[in-house]
Amino acid sequence: MKPSTILKTAAIFGALAVGIGAFGAHGLKPMLEASGRLDTFDTAVKYHFYHSLALLALGVWASAKPELKKTGLSFWGFTLGILIFSGSLYTLCLSGITWLGAITPLGGVAFIVGWLGLLAPAGELTKR
Template identity: 40%
Template structure:
């Protein structure tokens, strides 16, 4: 209290904006939303599977597929999946971009994996690959021009 104010019986001892829980502080961030938790998990799972698929492509797939172009396609799919999975871990609170990245990874990388394994059987997925690529591009554009604006808050570990 300042020296100009006098305390009375009606003067509150604690400010009205004081946290009610002793563990909370003014620097704490709000709890994550359900969608951000889901996107965080999707990013982690997609990251793990990208590493596994990349290793499979580099070691196991070479025994079955000898065409360099098909092996390169598998590698590209794993690389794009890993990059965008990492992005999901950084921007899980941007639902539009996160949704587009998730759809893009699924369509782009998923169709390339299937086409690499059996091009004749999964020929119908050929047009899906560019749609996935457009989703990835749109995800980046959503980050640039989306409503959340500014750099995201990085998660604390």
């Protein structure tokens, strides 16, 4: 994966995490408290932000070490994790569609794959 693609994706996801988090904390707080979903929304924002930062770190690492070629698994794991894990929780909180909770763990698995995917580029560095 190209470092510029990783960094652009991190920038977009980071900006969205701040915007969605602020909107939830201010504009949606009464609705989320009334539905008992404030903690769920907060979890979605936290994981969204953590993995936006993970994408940023991956992009910086790939920029600093252009010989790294095996960053795609981490990129896609983190990206799909944000979309599926945080996205399903955001949608659940805003719509009340409870079956979405059943797909949230798939996003968690994607996050795990993203973190484990860091083993491949790390292994490339040790081959020198």
